Amino acid sequence: MIYRITLFLGAILLIGSVEMGCYYDNEEDLYNGGGDPDSCNVRDNISYMDDLVPILDTECNTCHNANDRFGNVILDTYDNLAPYVNNGKLMGVINHESGLSPMPPSSKLETCDIARFEKWINEGAADN
Numbered sequence: 001m002i003y004r005i006t007l008f009l010g011a012i013l014l015i016g017s018v019e020m021g022c023y024y025d026n027e028e029d030l031y032n033g034g035g036d037p038d039s040c041n042v043r044d045n046i047s048y049m050d051d052l053v054p055i056l057d058t059e060c061n062t063c064h065n066a067n068d069r070f071g072n073v074i075l076d077t078y079d080n081l082a083p084y085v086n087n088g089k090l091m092g093v094i095n096h097e098s099g100l101s102p103m104p105p106s107s108k109l110e111t112c113d114i115a116r117f118e119k120w121i122n123e124g125a126a127d128n
């Protein structure tokens, strides 16, 4: 009897931990753009060149370079990016604000990458 109860409790614990494992995977891996930006601990003095260009090159510039200027938008130099910083469209599209086309079109940037863009803009959006 005791053995069966122990087995039963063991099974519940096992199922419980597997369920939590799946839940965690979903939150972290499947839904980019989820999570709390405050937990990113984005550093001060974000650098356009070191922090943002790698994100832009991977996530945006396949469509927004001088040859493939989707929507007639080019983002692969600071001077081309700056107008979209100033008119608010850069943060608007990456935050998937209504009224603007969500970018990238197929997904959402990672929460911490969005936080990097936001911090850089709050710090003055320098060509640094």
Ligand code: HEC
Binding pocket: 056, 059, 060, 061, 062, 063, 064, 070, 071, 072, 073, 075, 084, 089, 090, 093, 094, 100, 101, 103, 104, 105, 109
């Ligand atoms: C798969 C191709 C593709 C990728 C990747 C992509 N875009 Fe776009 N983007 C487009 C197309 C197509 C348009 C124009 C049509 C539209 O507005 O939906 C556009 C339009 C825009 C616009 C203009 C929106 C407006 O309303 O004027 C901005 C700004 C922009 N993209 C920024 C970005 C940023 C930032 C990224 C990366 C985080 C990105 N895009 C990634 C295809 C892409």
